[in-house]
């Protein structure tokens with residue numbers, strides 16, 4: 001009997017990337033994606049541990065799954081990801097109806113552990129302390145026909161005091177450039193138009209094999225891949241952000257002029273306590289250099305409000321950097337105590353109501369700035385990669401949605417003489433922006449151009465790329481020449 005599976009993914013893009021590998025492996029083992037998620041024979045929870053309520057979320061899902069397990073004893077439940085790496089056997093103690101717990105370093109062992117749990121009628125908990133197989137080399141079932149995640153590294157050498165990632169994902173391990181580029185080329189050969197290079201700190205890529213300029217070179221190499229129209233990356237770290245990366249972005253046509261650069265705080269005193277080894281002036285100077293080289297660049301960020309010890313003056317410093325930085329959007333977070341991180345035991349934990357009040361002020365300011373920046377785009381021609389399932393395609397307006405090269409979301413009217421039969425996700429269109437809202441743009445006029453693509457054909461046919469990261473047999477974790485001391489400070493993906 002073919003068994004069906006469902007994967008629930010929490011947290012960052014690295015987890016989205018890993019879930020594509022979990023799906024690929026399960027399909028290689030004969031499973032098929034469940035059409036009816038409530039009837040899945042296997043439910044995999046790929047967890048995140050960054051936020052305080054991450055535990056509540058996991059045990060909430062496990063609680064809801066228990067009755068299905070009681071009704072269908074053959075059903076299996078597996079828990080993976082960062083919270084599994086942290087809580088290990090504790091998960092089976094608290095939820096004995098869980099069959100498998102696996103960690104961030106051994107996602108390749110899921111099918112075997114599921115078989116063993118069924119054969120031995122006993123829960124299997126397997127957590128490794130370091131990476132077993134680079135997830136990219138595992139079979140993949142990709143989510144999108146036109147856009148692909150390609151990880152360049154896993155882990156992080158930084159020790160930001162609020163972050164649990166290094167203790168759960170380990171030290172930074174870098175894939176060899178040849179392996180990254182081979183995966184990108186294979187994706188493009190399957191019709192993919194856009195890739196996002198992934199790493200906890202993409203711009204410290206190469207630290208493991210001693211090439212500090214490796215990331216800029218990787219971007220330039222992506223420039224020579226025919227058919228690759230858009231290259232994005234996330235997340236860089238301000239402390240390790242070098243001019244060669246800005247030059248590579250500006251001089252490589254298919255690299256999008258979009259930068260996600262986590263600030264976290266605008267107060268130098270707080271940045272010091274966060275162990276983020278840059279200060280606000282350095283952060284702003286990078287933005288100036290980026291805008292000098294790419295005046296049309298859209299810059300987004302992450303900001304934490306209410307870090308232990310944050311005073312009203314510190315918060316004002318954050319607001320001031322936000323005023324100067326003109327972010328096109330920002331992921332804003334209320335500080336969340338994470339057991340196991342240095343910040344969790346710091347003095348001066350800020351009362352929740354104070355954090356909330358500051359958070360609201362920051363969001364109001366950032367929304368106003370995002371709207372003003374979006375209004376500057378009204379009247380401009382934009383090229384969109386048509387998206388599936390993003391934004392809205394409402395029956396009333398018949399609009400579809402797509403992403404501009406700078407990452408902005410645009411709802412557009414897929415009509416006009418330029419339309420070639422029908423606009424599909426994965427196709428590329430050009431249109432003129434007619435209206436700006438704080439978090440999206442609208443283009444209500446007729447399309448200026450419509451290009452049907454192989455990605456559009458595949459999306460229409462429900463086909464997904466199956467490329468997984470090839471191993472070129474290079475000793476990916478060979479002992480590289482002594483890497484320089486890792487830099488401090490990074491950002492969560």
Ligand code: SF4
Nearest residue numbers: 156160163490491492
């Ligand atoms: S750089 Fe990012 S992933 Fe690394 S410790 Fe800092 S916040 Fe966490």
